[in-house]
Amino acid sequence: MTTKTKRAGAYRKLAGLASAVLALAVTAGLAGCSVFPKPQTDPTRFYVLTGPAIPAVAASMPAGTLRVGLQTVRTAPYLDGKSMIVRRGDNEIDYRDFARWAEPLSTGVGRMLGAQLLASGQVGRVYPYPFPLEVTRDVDVTLSILRCEGMVKADGTAAASFACIVEVTDARSDGAVRMRRVFNAPxxxxxxxxxxALARQLSDAIALLSVEVLAALPAR
Structure with missing residues (x-):
């Protein structure tokens, strides 16, 4: 067999293979199939903490006179990510990657606590840290979040769990502590x-925290 004959045979084999692939693609197309994988829907959902409606906050602002400084909210390091957390037992943490906070948890807690204080009618202004130099504050509030998550107990029941260290200090005097305690929401x-529902229940816990803070503020 000559080289020319061998080459012609190879070309015929390649042509036959190409025809077979084309026929397979056409058949798949007619059957409603695709040779490429279909795009998958992203199952990730994003959640925020909720609080009083904006009209309620706006209506209450003129009534209050207290000026509150809100220090940067600190969180336990395991809460620094965006994934919502479900605790199992005392030591196991499950990060739910498809259920995520839309903002850092420290930002959300500070935002909602400030909104709750303004909605009370007792507080006129809330200043987040860093504080304006020209503003005189009455009290400062410091939060350290210890827990803000769902939890599954040994008996299989689940609950929302929120705890923090809260401190209220005088801002005008020598920083005297008006209240310092560990707050455990029911x-x-x-x-x-x-x-x-978990985001909503944790929001309710922050609303209860605001009641504790308001009780420690000076009367005006």
Missing amino acids: ETVWTEGDYS
Whole structure:
């Protein structure tokens, strides 16, 4: 067999293979199939803490006269990520990558606590840190978040869990401590997997925290 004949045979084999691939693609197309994978829907959902409605905050602002400084909210390091957390037992942490906070947890807690204080009618202004130099504050509030998550207990029941260290100090005098305590919000029953409900229940815990803070503020 000559080289020319061998080359012609190879060309015929390649042509036959190409025809087979083309026929397979046409058949798949007619069957409604695609040779390329279909795009997948992103299952990730994002959640925020909620508080009083904006009209309620706006209506209450003129009534209050106290000026509150809100220090930067600190969180336990394991809470620094965006994934919502479900605790199992004392030591196991489960990060839910498809259920995520839309903002850093420290930002959300500070935002909602400030809104709750303004909505009370007792506070006129809330200044987040860093504070304006020209502003005189009455009190400062410091928060360190210890827990802000869902939890599954040994008996299989689930609950929302929030705890923090809260401190209220005089800003005008020598920084005397008006209140310092560990705040543990009452656990509320939670349906595991309902992350919208978890965000709402943790928001309710912050509302209860604001009641504690308001009780420690000076009377005006």
